[in-house]
Amino acid sequence: MRYARDVGALARKDLLLELRARDTLPAMLLFVVATFVVFHFSLPAHPSRLAASGLLWVAILFTALMGLGRAFVPEREQRVLDGLVLAPCDRSAIWLAKSLATLAFLVAAEVVALPVFALFFRPLSGHAVLGVALADVGICAVGTFLGAMAVMTRARELLLPLLFLPLAIPIVVGGVGAGAAASPGRYLGFLALYDALFAVICWASFEFVVAE
């Protein structure tokens, strides 16, 4: 119970910050729509289902990277992370709360991006949307974890895509499969498995990243 309260308080802090400063979400929205426009001009006139599905995933992944890169910036600039680590709460709550906040931003961006994608390219099936939802969980869980790592390095945001993209390849495979394959069930199951597996690892090992 106490754990849930801590997570709630931390996540609320992030959402409130975003509501007041509006740093991340507008940037993500503009970025994803701009990416679609760029794709329109870089692809043949009527892209196949697989090609369209592929570019949706490239757009989602890079939009998510944008949000994840920003995730721990306020903590770093205000030196909040030291305080959070010293706070009498479980350290994994910091990761969980930040993941939930990033998930909220990503879903909010996709609520706009998916209809725009359907409008510009081709409509999405229910399985594809479910695939996006499942992938979002994995992207935010792993991405937030790696974002916390990257923010503590000298290279900072530069490092996050390098750390994140190899780990995101299975997500892309599952997501594209869920949207384009004849039997999407396997791919959705794979995405769920990925989410569960990596969420548990991130949850268990976050303490080692922030504490010495």
Place this chain on the structure above:
Amino acid sequence: MRGSSPPGKSSGATIVTVGRLPRIPLPALAVLCLVLVTTALALVFFVVPNDADQGFSQRIFYFHVSIAITAYACFAAGAWQALRHLWKRDPRADLAGYVAVHQGVIFGVLVLLTGSIWAKISWGHWWLWSEDQLVLFLVLFLFYCAYFMLRFSVEPGPQRANMSAVYALFGVVLIPVSFAAIRLAKGLIHPVVFTRHGPNFGGWILVTYCVAQAAMLVLAYTLYRVELAGKQLDARLRAVREVLA
């Protein structure tokens, strides 16, 4: 934080912690390695018969597969050391884990090279996306290169050790997950030599493969020991310098 203090802070402790060396002496290991690699080369080129299907070029299999398994072994050793660091707080585990991953990446690059050569000779292309193992090693190569970027972007100390260890543990989870993903993404057209009923060959072929595998494992272990000894010496030297300064 027990034990793994950075060299800058308590140099006396560092001298003690990096002192122990593993059992088999390095010269003996080097001789064993030389004998095994020579035997493997002799067997591969002079003893084992040509493959009925692919002819002479199939002989690269003995190195390609054994190098791949050695690379996996190195990554697994890196993850094992990472676990020891996080769990037991063994002060030697951080450096050992880094060296194991380093050897794994070197062998991983060799897998990509030998795989490319084999693909070119067998199928006429230097790169085939339908080759599960090759694609997996490309993903792992990218992942472990990022490991080095991460490691060299953090000041030496307990936090770097922790972050490297956690990332190395991610790696061993990523291997089966990526493999499953690549299988999901593509149908299998690779000739399967190992089936569920054991290796699909016998006689000299099996002997040669086993010798080549042992040679590669011992080679990797020797290189690991050489690099580790060098790195430990470096750490001790730095510690001594700090004591004198």
